[in-house]
Amino acid sequence: MFFPQEFSFFDEFEEQTACAVAASALFRELAEKGCVDAADLDRMRQIEHKGDEIAHTVIDRLNRIFITPFDRDDIYSLTKEIDDISDMLLTIVRRVHVYKVQGQDPNLLEFAAVIEESVRAVERAVKGLRNHKVVGKDVMDACVEVHRLENAGDAMRDAMLAQLFETERDPVRVIKLKEIYQDAETVLDICEDVAHVVQSILVKQA
Amino acid sequence: MFFPQEFSFFDEFEEQTACAVAASALFRELAEKGCVDAADLDRMRQIEHKGDEIAHTVIDRLNRIFITPFDRDDIYSLTKEIDDISDMLLTIVRRVHVYKVQGQDPNLLEFAAVIEESVRAVERAVKGLRNHKVVGKDVMDACVEVHRLENAGDAMRDAMLAQLFETERDPVRVIKLKEIYQDAETVLDICEDVAHVVQSILVKQA
């Protein structure tokens, strides 16, 4: 009963981060395309839904299994935070669709690239957990990268908002883009939260 | 000392959900009336305050009592989430008052009806906890209903925001209504959070 679970948790975390990477790649594809139609939104919904199901499986097992590879609270936080990445990306894509924001926006494109980079670093960090005694340094490097990208994202968002307030004459467009840029930065905050959990797990195992 | 507490927790959860139902009924009444004056706001404040006091009692007992009818963390989450329902309804009603949004808004009326339905399903789910071995299926049905209404609410909000951005010429009115519609959908999210806690309790008891 409690022999192979340890591996399952790691497998599930990896599947979950694979969903987050897929969501970030789709987000970049849509930022390049410059609009979101109903079919695009549906693709993002499916990715998010798949990630959601994995998170539910993890939490369900956590409630039933006695021996876990690390602290129960950390498993719970990890699965929740990874889930939040695709969730927020879906929120952004839905806003772009509902608000009918159209045309390639260089700001959104820039954010999409940084987000994908950060989610891929999250993937490396989470993948290394399984084998942290050997690859602990790589895990830590990936976490540092996530923190660096979050800082970069803060500065990006601030510059974009300053420019938006100065140049955009249509207040309704200001409302729409302000929310979307702030949400985009939030994705990087969530990635940083995942990195924090990963680091805390490593500290406790040390 | 630890004999009758089990019943107290259930009694208090039921009183708390009764407050949430009262808040959702008042919200619908005010949406029908089409404005919120100081006396209306005060009525909502009193309902919220009563719910808040019950939540404090629950948390206070949780800190003092050794034996609880189910997992302490779940009791804590349940009381917090139920409390958040009336809290968010008060926030919305206060905004309608402070922002001086006047005249019956069919969107808000539609949201109020769905919110009341969802809060009543939450009430059925929470009421069934006491007796879950007999009425477990009814509890699960009520939770499914809450999830269905949350999905419906997402679609409603999106349609309303799309319409608002397209038809409303006054940007300040866009700012006000956008926030109120998003908050209304958040009430349905909170109901869904309650349903998640209820389901997790049932899983652990199974």
Added chain:
Amino acid sequence: MFFPQEFSFFDEFEEQTACAVAASALFRELAEKGCVDAADLDRMRQIEHKGDEIAHTVIDRLNRIFITPFDRDDIYSLTKEIDDISDMLLTIVRRVHVYKVQGQDPNLLEFAAVIEESVRAVERAVKGLRNHKVVGKDVMDACVEVHRLENAGDAMRDAMLAQLFETERDPVRVIKLKEIYQDAETVLDICEDVAHVVQSILVKQA
């Protein structure tokens, strides 16, 4: 190994609240000055960064130390919530800078005074924890003061938003100031969250 830690936690909480007080004093200074330049923002960042480092130390010790002066969850919540005070003040100051809001705003000045008062009450409450058997009543009085100021802040924000919506003709300025006033009120909510944790610690020790 586990003898002197008890004192360390208290020392660190006090250093953390000292950072929060410094942040609230700087916020008031900037509200009086009526603008935020890059150097001001940097000063706030340094205060926030120092508080952040203390929070990390607390959490790191919590993961390593077996005996703690009170409930581990409460230590975690306390350090997180105190940290959130400077965090939110940095967010506000950054917005004022990025949004180029200039000129002394009596509303912001009023909020800054109430925030500083509340953070100083938080400081008294947290300082009393170390010695709560003797100064328990002072701790409770400080918590009551924090709750009173949060209520006052709600009313202040509502009055300011009502006035803003009625008198400000520039919708983009409405967007900026609305967000800043709401964030200012959030600082008082966070102070209240700290007070709740302090009260819950006292209840458990009673």
